[in-house]
Amino acid sequence: MVPYTSGTFSGTTSPDPWVPWNHIHFDTSCADSDTTNVTICAATWHSWNDSYTAIIRTDASTSTTLWSYWNNRWTQAHPYAVPLCETQLESIRQAVQPTAEQQAQWRKIEEQQAQRREEEQKQLAEAKKRADVLLKAHLTPQQWEELEEKNCFHLFVGDKKYRINRGRSQNIQLLNSHGLVVKTLCAHPSEMIPDADTMLVQKLMLENAEQDFLRIAYQS
Amino acid sequence: MQGEISILDKSGDTKVIWDSTKPDEVEVAKDTFTKLKKKGYLAFEFLGKDGSKGKQVKEFDPDAERIIMSPAIVGG
Numbered sequence: 588m589v590p591y592t593s594g595t596f597s598g599t600t601s602p603d604p605w606v607p608w609n610h611i612h613f614d615t616s617c618a619d620s621d622t623t624n625v626t627i628c629a630a631t632w633h634s635w636n637d638s639y640t641a642i643i644r645t646d647a648s649t650s651t652t653l654w655s656y657w658n659n660r661w662t663q664a665h666p667y668a669v670p671l672c673e674t675q676l677e678s679i680r681q682a683v684q685p686t687a688e689q690q691a692q693w694r695k696i697e698e699q700q701a702q703r704r705e706e707e708q709k710q711l712a713e714a715k716k717r718a719d720v721l722l723k724a725h726l727t728p729q730q731w732e733e734l735e736e737k738n739c740f741h742l743f744v745g746d747k748k749y750r751i752n753r754g755r756s757q758n759i760q761l762l763n764s765h766g767l768v769v770k771t772l773c774a775h776p777s778e779m780i781p782d783a784d785t786m787l788v789q790k791l792m793l794e795n796a797e798q799d800f801l802r803i804a805y806q807s
Numbered sequence: 808m809q810g811e812i813s814i815l816d817k818s819g820d821t822k823v824i825w826d827s828t829k830p831d832e833v834e835v836a837k838d839t840f841t842k843l844k845k846k847g848y849l850a851f852e853f854l855g856k857d858g859s860k861g862k863q864v865k866e867f868d869p870d871a872e873r874i875i876m877s878p879a880i881v882g883g
Contacts, residue, residue, distance in 0.1 A: 713818070756883040757883060776878040778816070778878040779817055780815050781817075781819055784877070787877075788873070791849075791860075795862060800880070801828075802883070803880055
């Protein structure tokens with residue numbers, strides 16, 4: 588957001604805040620369409636002054652009074668949403684400046700969060716490893732080799748050929764005799780488990796309860 | 808003879824192992840199986856390895872070598 592007031596703002600009569608504000612809120616009723624000169628355009632100022640005073644302050648009849656009132660009112664009501672002059676910003680900075688104790692506490696929290704993230708990553712890697720071991724134990728050597736090479740393996744259920752790709756959802760394909768995809772199927776365990784575990788369940792369901800699986804699966 | 812249930816979860820799997828000659832261990836395994844089935848888990852029992860298709864089961868078999876239990880599947 589463009590600041591209404593600049594760093595050199597020094598009082599209610601300062602032209603500095605008025606310049607950027609005017610550039611932003613240039614009144615189309617102003618005859619002077621050159622926005623570089625609009626700071627002196629009386630029409631814009633009067634238009635804004637009239638409408639604002641009519642709504643907010645009936646007694647703010649002069650531009651100086653109104654400007655002061657507007658600036659105070661809005662910076663109080665929206666200390667973070669409304670751009671402030673530098674002196675106001677500085678006072679807010681000082682007010683919210685964390686103490687050394689707070690900073691130390693925040694650093695500690697950040698360290699704990701980083702440690703937790705690292706631990707989660709380790710657990711995920713370990714889970715993936717365990718799931719791969721379990722899946723490998725339930726695939727033929729050919730299927731496992733295929734999975735390592737192509738990230739997928741195939742299985743026959745009756746005369747149907749399925750491909751299970753590495754993943755959790757939308758990862759099963761029914762193939763025709765030419766190896767082309769006829770359908771994509773999507774069904775997986777309701778809880779988040781490693782992909783290799785998911786693929787194992789998908790394989791077991793297709794082999795042992797194909798009709799149940801097809802009934803549940805989203806097919807596209 | 809030793810049996811093993813692998814319960815699939817976010818850690819990969821959690822194992823429950825029992826010795827079919829020890830009734831208290833069998834009881835623990837059966838109890839686990841039953842509780843998970845009530846939650847809708849799927850159970851597959853295996854005898855061999857290397858691509859064994861196994862079979863879907865609804866009751867606990869104390870003589871099973873390996874059982875895999877998975878949360879119910881849902882459509883994607």
